[in-house]
Amino acid sequence: MMSETDKLEEAVDTPTEAPDLELSAHEESQDLVELYAQSLREITEGEIVRGTVLEIRNEMVLIDIGYKSEGAIPIKEFLTPSGEITVKVGDAVDVYLEQKEDSDGLIVLSREKAEKTKIWEEIRRAYENGEVITGMILGRTKGGLTVDIGVRAFLPGSQVDLRPVRDLDKLIGKSFPMKVIKLNQRRGNIVLSRRELLEDERKTLKERTLQSLEEGKVIRGKVKNITEYGAFIDLGGLDGLLHITDMSWGRVGHPSELFTVGEEIEVVVLKFDRAAERVSLGHKQRLKDPWENVEQQFPVGSRVSGKVISLTDYGAFVELAEGIEGLVHISEMSWTQRVKHPSKVVSIGDTIEVVVLDVDKANKRISLGLRQIEPNPWLSIEESYPVGTRVEGTVRNLTDFGAFVELNDGIDGLIHVSDMSWTKRVRHPSEILKRGDKVEAVVLHTDKANRRISLGLKQSQPDPWQSTVLDKYRVGMDVKAKVVRLTDFGAFVELEDGVEGLLHISELSHERVAKPEDVVSIDQELWLKIIKLDANERKLGLSLRAYLDDQGASSESTDQKSSADRPSDDRQEEGSEVQ
Known part of the structure; x- marks a missing residue:
């Protein structure tokens, strides 16, 4: 096959035959001479030159670059990964001149090196001019990622995004x-940054956002971060704070109840400090304040339904409408029960009926009552429980001063400690x-x-002081009693029928007694003489x-233990000892 160079040489050597065309043939001949001279230009090894595909063989592709001989390139440099050839005869391709002539007289070319050289030139141009290139992430490596931009490059982990990427x-x-x-082309090192590009974009976007912001304007943003006190919204290169109090007209326990990171929402610019680049945002302000007509919507005394949304130690919060909540205080939950915690009466999620007790529009508070749904049993308490009525109930609680008894309809009554026994001095109801x-x-x-x-x-029960004591006992009578309680001033003793009396410390002995326990002890049984009896008191x-005097012996020589079972009119033997 004749190369382009051979054709040019033949054209130059061929004489003209038509006299009438002598001028034009001469001009054409001059052009061919110039082309031939250009084809024989001096080319330099290591350059990228443009050539034409002359022939495609099994193993090689012949390329004419306008030099005196063709170049051969292995066909694999023109194949796709699937084995398809990417050129055909006549296509123009860029090739890299490795050697002017080899042992066979052919020039040595490389398509692969030409492509890589072009890529490096594009990368260098992008580096010098700050231009953007596109790369595909190939995999992880120590400290970052490997990226394909035509050649392998390194993307440090710190340069992947504006914020650290965990995965x-x-x-x-x-x-x-x-x-x-x-x-560094010599070492083949290329370091990339996506963060720098994002920062540039964010800076441009920020300037545009700053120009467009104004208080009262409704804009869209993306939730960037959530904290306990609010959410940061990306407005486009600039972050604004949406405080938890400006998220909803209703109660919000945590911002995550309403929003998620990455969610796009609509907000209102509440405050904007251009110099400090600070923006305060509101979400609830997009809607009308539901508290504006709350007094007309929920008048005092009206019965309304609501959903229990929160419980505290002091009451339950009830949602009456979107953005409007009321509090049922623990004291307003029952007419009769002493409610220790709201959970004993209601649960979160319950729908309950309540009565509006008070509306404070200025402070956005509504007081609700749950017990007001039912009639107040205390209004008719005198008719239901007239004085002197016998009632039955269950002991619900004990205190130092008495016992609370729950009656049949849930009303509590108090039995004071002084009203528990006719005969005993009750120190605690548990006795x-x-x-x-x-x-x-x-x-x-x-x-x-x-x-x-x-x-x-x-x-x-019958009063034993009126029915028994006066008939059974008299001053001067000897009685058997058991010591039940000691005090600084004496000992309380109990007679056989449960009547209590006082054995004063001065009545223990003729001798001076410092402490009652020096003479008597609890549960000790004694024979004593009644010296005072007052039924009214x-x-x-x-x-x-x-x-002991009546027995004719001193207290030091009387044995109370041996005489515990004597009848009251018997006399103790002398020589006994008081225990």
């Missing part, structure tokens, strides 16, 4: 625009009652205003000294 693996296989920030006991008592007093009922346990005075 770099998710970027593999994706393409991004980047900038070349470091280049007589325990929680859960079923008791019968008498209504002593009702107080409708303060919601109180006084009950008497002892009043449900329910007082019974006893004396050990008088009893």
